[in-house]
Amino acid sequence: xxxxxxxxxxxxxxxxxxxxxxxxxxxxxxxxxxxxxxxxxxxxxxxxxxxxxxxxxxxxxxxxxxxxxxxxxxxxxxxxxxxxxxxxxxxxxxxxxxxxxxxxxxxxxxxxxxxxxxxxxxxxxxxxxxxxxxxxxxxxxxxxxxxxxxxxxxxxxxxxxxxxxxxxxxxxxxxxxxxxxxxxxxxxxxxxxxxxxxxxxxxxxxxxxxxxxxxxxxxxxxxxxxxxxxxxxxxxxxxxxxxxxxxxxxxxxxxxxxxxxxxxxxxxxxxxxxxxxxxxxxxxxxxxxxxxxxxxxxxxxxxxxxxxxxxxxxxxxxxxxxxxxxxxxxxxxxxxxxxxxxxxxxxxxxxxxxxxxxxxxxxxxxxxxxxxxxxxxxxxxxxxx
Amino acid sequence: xxxxxxxxxxxxxxxxxxxxxxxxxxxxxxxxxxxxxxxxxxxxxxxxxxxxxxxxxxxxxxxxxxxxxxxxxxxxxxxxxxxxxxxxxxxxxxxxxxxxxxxxxxxxxxxxxxxxxxxxxxxxxxxxxxxxxxxxxxxxxxxxxxxxxxxxxxxxxxxxxxxxxxxxxxxx
Numbered sequence: 001x002x003x004x005x006x007x008x009x010x011x012x013x014x015x016x017x018x019x020x021x022x023x024x025x026x027x028x029x030x031x032x033x034x035x036x037x038x039x040x041x042x043x044x045x046x047x048x049x050x051x052x053x054x055x056x057x058x059x060x061x062x063x064x065x066x067x068x069x070x071x072x073x074x075x076x077x078x079x080x081x082x083x084x085x086x087x088x089x090x091x092x093x094x095x096x097x098x099x100x101x102x103x104x105x106x107x108x109x110x111x112x113x114x115x116x117x118x119x120x121x122x123x124x125x126x127x128x129x130x131x132x133x134x135x136x137x138x139x140x141x142x143x144x145x146x147x148x149x150x151x152x153x154x155x156x157x158x159x160x161x162x163x164x165x166x167x168x169x170x171x172x173x174x175x176x177x178x179x180x181x182x183x184x185x186x187x188x189x190x191x192x193x194x195x196x197x198x199x200x201x202x203x204x205x206x207x208x209x210x211x212x213x214x215x216x217x218x219x220x221x222x223x224x225x226x227x228x229x230x231x232x233x234x235x236x237x238x239x240x241x242x243x244x245x246x247x248x249x250x251x252x253x254x255x256x257x258x259x260x261x262x263x264x265x266x267x268x269x270x271x272x273x274x275x276x277x278x279x280x281x282x283x284x285x286x287x288x289x290x291x292x293x294x295x296x297x298x299x300x301x302x303x304x305x306x307x308x309x310x311x312x313x314x315x316x317x318x319x320x321x322x323x324x325x326x327x328x329x330x331x332x333x334x335x336x337x338x339x340x341x342x343x344x345x346x347x348x349x350x351x352x353x354x355x356x357x358x359x360x361x362x363x364x365x366x367x368x369x370x371x372x373x374x375x376x377x378x379x380x381x382x383x384x385x
Numbered sequence: 386x387x388x389x390x391x392x393x394x395x396x397x398x399x400x401x402x403x404x405x406x407x408x409x410x411x412x413x414x415x416x417x418x419x420x421x422x423x424x425x426x427x428x429x430x431x432x433x434x435x436x437x438x439x440x441x442x443x444x445x446x447x448x449x450x451x452x453x454x455x456x457x458x459x460x461x462x463x464x465x466x467x468x469x470x471x472x473x474x475x476x477x478x479x480x481x482x483x484x485x486x487x488x489x490x491x492x493x494x495x496x497x498x499x500x501x502x503x504x505x506x507x508x509x510x511x512x513x514x515x516x517x518x519x520x521x522x523x524x525x526x527x528x529x530x531x532x533x534x535x536x537x538x539x540x541x542x543x544x545x546x547x548x549x550x551x552x553x554x555x556x557x
Contacts, residue, residue, distance in 0.1 A: 003542035014538040021530050061490055096493075096522060221493070256491075361541055365548040382446075382552065 003364050007327050008309040015304055015357045019070035026070035027078075028303060030349070031287060031296025039068070039282055040075060046280070047083035051247030052202075052211060054276050056219075056267060058257040059284035062350030065254040068284055069215045072252060076213065086209035089118075093214065097221040102230035103191035103237035107169045110198060110214060116164040120153050122204045127154065129207075140207070141200035145182040150204070152180050167201075169194055191233050195240035202248025212249050219255035222264035235266035242275035286348050290341040296352060297337065298324055313369070321370050327360060328371045335373050339380035346384045355383045390525025391517055394498070398516035400509045402485045402498040403431040407439060412490040416440060416447045417536040419484040423451045423462040424505040433462055433504075437469040446552060447472045450540055451504075452480050458505070463549075470553035477546040483516075486529070486536055495521035497532050 004013055012022070019026040029036050039055075046053040059065050069092065076088035091113040097105065123137075130136045137147035152163035162176050169187045177185065187194050202212040225231050241251060257263040260281060266272070273281070287293050302324070310326045313319065319326075325333035336355060340347050358379045359371045368375075394401050403426075406416065416436075426432045440447045447469075453476045454460040466472050485504070486497040500516020502508040519525045519532070540546060 002544060014534070014542070016534065016538060018530060018534075020527060021534065094523075094526060218493070357538065361538075362551075364542055378551075 003360075006364055006369075007360055008306045008313055010304055010306040012304065015300070015360055016353060017067075017300075017304070019067065026074040028300075029067065029071040030299040030303075031292050032064075035282070035284065036071075039072065042279060042282070043072065043076070044081040044083060046250070047081050047085075047211075050244050052250030053213060053252060053280075054242055054250060055252045055280040055282065056263075056276060057252065057254045057282045057284055058260070058263055060258055060286070060345070060348065061256055062348040063284045063286060064349040065256070065284050066217055067349065069217055069252055069254050073215055084211055086206060086211050088213055089205055089210040090213045090215055093216055094218045095216050095221050097224045097234075099224055099226040100230060101225050101234075102227075103194060103233040104169045104187060106234060106237055107187070107191075107194040107198065111168045113214065114201065114212070116153070116160075119150075119164075119167070119201060119204070120160070122201075122208045122210075123150060123154050125208045126204065140203045141197070143196065143200070145184060146186075146197050146200055148181045149186070150200075167197060191237040192240050195237060195246070198241070199246050199249050202246070206248055214249070214251045216251060216253045219253045219267065220257065220264060222255075222266060231266060235269065235272075238266060239271055239275070242272055244275065286344055286346070287340075287352075288344065288347075290337050293337045293340045293347055293352065294333075296349065297333070297356070300353070300356065301326065301328075317369055319370055326370070327363065328376075329373065332359075332371050332373045332376045335376045336380055339376070339384045342384060351383050355380055358383070390520050390523040390528075392520075394500070394516050394518050395514070397509050398498055398500055398514050398518070399485070399502045399504055400430060401518065402487075402496075402516075403436060405496060406487045407431045407435060409487075409489075409494075411494045413443060413445050413487055414490055415486070415488040415533075415537070416445050417450075417484070417486040417488070417533070418448070418504055419450045419480070419482055419536055419540065420502075420504040421452045421480045421483070422459055422503040422505050423449070423466075424458045424503075424507075425462045425465055426504070426506055426509070429506055429509050433465050437465065437472060440471045441469055445471065448475075448537065448541065448552075449473070450475045450477060450480060450536075450546065452476060452478055462504075467550055472550065473548075473552040474550040475541060475546050475548050477540070477543065479545060480540075482540075484532060484536055486533055488529075488533060489521070492521045492526060492529075495529055497529055499532065 017025040017028055043053050057065055057068055073090040076090055093109055093113045126136060127133050137150050141147050149163045149166045152159050159179060162180055166172060166180055166186055171185050186197055205212045225234060255263055260268055287296055305326060311323050314321055314326060321329050340352055359375050362375045362379055363371045449466055449472055454463050466474050483502055484499050487495060489495045497519045498516050502514035502516055508514050519528050521529045
């Protein structure tokens with residue numbers, strides 16, 4: 001019998017959840033009803049005004065920020081809010097920022113997340129429904145160069161690729177610009193120009209009944225940017241994206257920060273705060289009380305342990321444990337909750353999952369069918385101590 | 386843009402990994418060393434004892450998986466590892482994989498080495514080795530996560546992986 005069978009795990013190798021490795025894990029959001037409902041309510045409201053979500057979430061390492069992003073993606077795709085017209089086209093990306101990164105870096109990452117094929121498909125759909133593609137594209141982008149470049153995205157070969165490079169913000173040579181029938185490279189007019197193109201793509205997506213929403217993780221890396229001009233260009237890029245006039249490109253930004261003051265400065269400047277709105281800065285705190293820890297763990301175990309199998313095992317082997325806390329004995333479960341709640345800053349989902357896994361591995365090492373208090377007593381202080 | 390997440394290392398790959406671990410001043414959470422054969426690395430730039438001292442000093446959870454020693458050099462390395470509370474030691478007689486992972490609090494700083502090289506002085510000084518260094522940025526992050534799960538969970542819970550020594554020091 002292997003570890004998975006030993007603890008009746010539900011189609012997984014361990015007690016770890018990670019939506020990046022296992023996309024099905026995105027549906028989990030354990031033990032945090034209040035914050036879950038609050039964020040969902042904010043999201044629902046955002047589709048009414050300004051039309052797309054613009055939200056910043058923050059918390060410590062292991063607090064569940066990434067899980068929050070994946071859960072919200074799952075929510076938007078599976079329980080689409082009524083006010084959201086069309087399906088949510090969510091795009092997850094880990095922001096990569098280095099000392100010399102600027103708005104062009106950010107723009108390129110967002111464009112790469114969308115992908116040329118997606119944009120070409122949107123234009124093809126528009127073409128099949130319109131009498132005059134040129135006029136339609138001009139109306140969508142509000143800019144002749146953008147409309148020309150978008151039209152060229154339908155072309156195959158070099159021209160299609162050039163058009164994509166133009167939208168990504170690459171500096172094109174004069175003869176390349178000429179082939180696209182445009183007079184300048186995107187971004188020549190600054191970061192606002194790039195956001196304008198992105199917002200245009202959002203409008204294009206809307207024509208295909210899709211709402212473009214970026215889920216940008218690891219935004220603390222904006223702090224890596226060291227040069228003043230680059231920092232300002234990044235701020236301007238976000239500022240433009242946060243503008244109320246943008247109702248076609250949404251974003252949920254997640255950053256490591258213990259408080260708002262720890263956030264990358266460009267994200268919390270007054271202009272951004274005003275545009276995004278105070279209610280849309282959401283802290284993902286540690287689990288606040290022992291009751292929350294208990295609920296988190298019970299919900300986790302209920303999902304990760306195959307309930308029928310576990311019930312059968314408990315009965316057949318007379319394990320004397322409750323299904324709600326299996327594979328922990330009642331005493332071991334209470335002890336783990338106590339340990340986890342002693343220091344509120346350590347009552348983090350990542351630590352709890354690690355503790356469950358390590359306790360299970362210890363029980364497995366001794367080939368014990370349940371996790372008893374002596375194991376928790378050994379493992380929990382190492383993680384929460 | 387600096388998006389490189391993998392690099393081929395053909396010169397002293399294990400030493401390269403250990404140096405990166407040893408010299409780093411970032412917050413490291415876990416160190417995973419998987420190698421069929423382990424030596425003390427005495428005479429090399431970074432010794433096994435040096436690694437263990439850093440592990441204790443910084444409170445880094447360390448997981449070592451190797452084969453049961455049959456030769457003296459391997460036994461000496463096991464003796465060294467047994468001296469450190471922060472180290473968990475397991476044996477698996479079927480082990481052939483060589484994988485070294487350094488997991489940092491900031492995931493983008495994490496790195497791993499996957500290749501042919503054992504954690505021995507011969508692999509550093511004599512053998513022709515090749516390995517891939519993977520960094521926790523861009524697509525490397527997903528690869529690192531998969532490798533970490535394999536190293537931290539899958540291989541530790543195989544039926545023929547035997548726990549030799551538990552960890553006692555504070556983990557982060």
